[in-house]
Structure formats: C-alpha cells, structure tokens
Amino acid sequence: MIDIDLSRRAPLRLGVARDDDVRWYRDTPAERIRGVDLGDVARKSARARITHPDRGVVADIDVVIASDAATARGLVDGSFDESAGKTIVYVGTPAGLAGLIADIYTLGIADGAVLIPSGQGVAELIHDAVLPALQMMDLLADPISQALPA
Template sequence: MRLFLSDDAGVRELTDGDQPIIRVAAPDLQRARRVRARIRSGTEDLAVILDVTVAVAGDFRSARRAFDATDSDETIRYAGTVAGLVGLLGDIETAGVADGVTLIPASDGQDLSRIGHDVLRGLASRDQARAS
C-alpha cells in the first residue's frame, strides 16, 4: 500500500513506490474499485492512488467535527482514530480498491505528517501480525 500526503506543503509520498501513479477521487469504495479496474485494464502499468479526506482524533465525535456542511462528497471521507484509518486502508488494499491512498486533511488543525507516520506504523504492525 503506497501512502501519499497532500496538504499545504504539496503532495509527497511516505512509501517507496516505483510504478507511475494516477490519482483518483471517488465518492465511495465501489466506484473507486471500478475506476481502478478500468485504469488497470489499459496498457500502462499504473498504480491507482485514491484520495481520502481524513479527520483523525481520539474519538469519532471529535474527528467528525472537522468536517463541515460545505465539504465535498467527491472523495472518500474518514472520521475516527488512527487505528480505524489503518483498518480502512487495509480493507482498501485487500479488496483491490486502490494501490495506495493520498491522505488529505479535513481541516487545517490536522497534523497530517504525524497521522501519515502513525498509519505507516499501524500498517507495518498489521502486516507483521499477519505474517506470524
């Protein structure tokens, strides 16, 4: 699973992928999976990276407050804890929805770099547990 961050500092990858990427946005995981299948059926070998707008806090209610009524429904939205986000990303990978994600903060108050590194540690722990 490739992991990108998109914030005021620009778009940067926290993982080391060598495939060229194409970023996509979708309002739900089913549509994202169809888009990935269509892209991957082409002749180019591209990694499909799904945009996910995130609000991470210690609990769901606190995280949910980061989204306001003007937020777009054009991207997958996640509000919750880092552990829940790790679970979502694992499901995205397992179900073949995308080859990676771009995390986009739902609000300016999110420390996206910290969240990204916490997610990477969570994914690594999950992979180690599966290998055992």
C-alpha cells in the same frame, strides 16, 4: 460473481497531500482517482489499471482523525461540503483509517491511498498513529523515520 485476489502484490502505495503537493511514502507515485464510495473507487481503479497498466492506482480520501471518533466528528467543518459527493470522506480514529486503507489495499480495490488531511494536527496524527498502525499490519515495512514527514 466477484473474484478477489488476496495474494501479495506490490507494496502499499501511500501519500499525504499538502497544499498542491503529495508527499509519497517510499517515493512511489501512482495514478490518483476519486470516488464517492468504495464501489465507485473499484470501478474507476479498474479503468485506470487498463489505461495505465505500468502504474499503481491510489484512491483519494479526505481525512479528519482524532484520538476518538466523537472528537473527530466535532472537528468537521464546512470544508467537507466542497468534496461531498466527489471523494471518499473518512472521519474517525487513526486505527479506523488504517483499517480502511488496509481493506482498500488487501481487497485489491486500489493499490493504496492519498490522504488529504483536513484540520489542525491531522497530518501529524497520520504520521504518528496511522503509519505505525499500517506498519504493525505488515503493510509498511520500512522504518517510519523514512516515512512522510508531517
């Protein structure tokens, strides 16, 4: 039987990877993990929390988003072949991505995510649409002007 604690924890940790750097929302770096699916992420997260009890744990997510899912699917290129089988890949809409992040956080699978944008305009769409959606879910309380610049 799985025991899921839905009580409020530390704030959501969120970063956006750009080249070899991660821009953190709220300046809260964490231990990064990669998993092929949410079950794999949950197992690796549990191990990381034991190894690093003083740090949050975030899941890497390769991201392609667009205003509609069909357009996002059309943006997928061969670059995802490199990460296939290594990390979660999300292709869809900003609202769907915000929902995935909220589920990962709320269910305690991880303390947040590092989003790895793939494709032109994806980082900007994260800033312009995903962050406001997370804010509306009451997961990001700070003003967006302090959030990750695209």
